[in-house]
Amino acid sequence: MTSLEPLFCSIDDFCQVFEPQWQQQLLASKQRRRRRPRSLSLSEIMTILIAFHQSHYRNFKYFYLINVRHHWRRAFPRAVSDQRFVEWMPSTLVPLCVYLQHCYGQCTGISFIDATSIKVCHNRRISQHRVFEGHAARGKTSVGWFFGFKLHLVINDHGELLNVKITPGNTNDRKPVVELLKGLSGKVFADKGYVSQALAQYLQEEYDVRLLAKPRRNMKNHLMLWRDKVLARKRALIETVIDQLKNISQIEHSRHRSPANFCVNLLCGLIAYCHQPKKPSLQLD
Secondary structure, eight states: OTTHHHHHHHHHHHHHHHHHHHHHHHHTOOOOOOOOOOOOOOHHHHHHHHHHHHHSOOOHIIIIIIIIITTTTTTOOTOOOOHHHHHHGGGGGGHHHHHHHTTTOOSSSEEEEEEEEEEEEGGGGGTTTTTTTTTTTTEEETTTEEEEEEEEEETTTTOEEEEEEEEEETTTTTTTHHHHHHOOOEEEOOOOOGOOHHHHHHHHHHHHHEEOOOEEEEEEEOOOHHHHHHTTTTTHHHHHHHHHHHHHHHOOOOOOHHHHHHHHHHHHHHHHHHOOOOOOOOOOO
């Protein structure tokens, strides 16, 4: 319970401000629908979803039945059945998107950008897959082909998320760079997949952001400051963050049954990482 209370307080403070504004916007756009009162509040539902990604469980059903319904029954006395709770999960998609932006860190002038694959099924079952038909795509990374999406993310030197974006698996890594780096400043270090003179020049002129990408083997090396050269070698920091997102926060698995629940699972995993007390860091002085 000691780790659950700070998480709930943070989410509940956010929901108290967000829910009235959200309902007012739905009224103005005439999109409001009939809403029956639920036994669990929005902040309680979001807390349970995010807490799952902070736990050691690998299956949400067992986490809900064992941890929530049994160990946390005093914290959630009005918890519903697991099937009913799964039906409520898509309704948290918009609040989770806004809350994730609330959890972003501050730009320190030193950032790292990279993309990773989010597989939704095994390569042998691509022809039989129907859940993400029309959404996911077949892509290729340095380790081989996959079917699913790409997660593009930017972090600072403290390991905090600055921005994220999800695209189909066949999207070029350089395509969402401009949107990801809006509002940032300083230097951004990337791998050779982001090499583009036109893109680097555009970011320098329009946003005062300097993109430093590792040159390819057939390219000539350019002069670089000693400090920038050392920081470029520390690009493994973002790979460590990606590893924790996949192995600790569980943002990737092949058991999804709807695109909405896939997005909820991904957002909760990212938020769970943001609430992680100790993150990978360069510890620069």
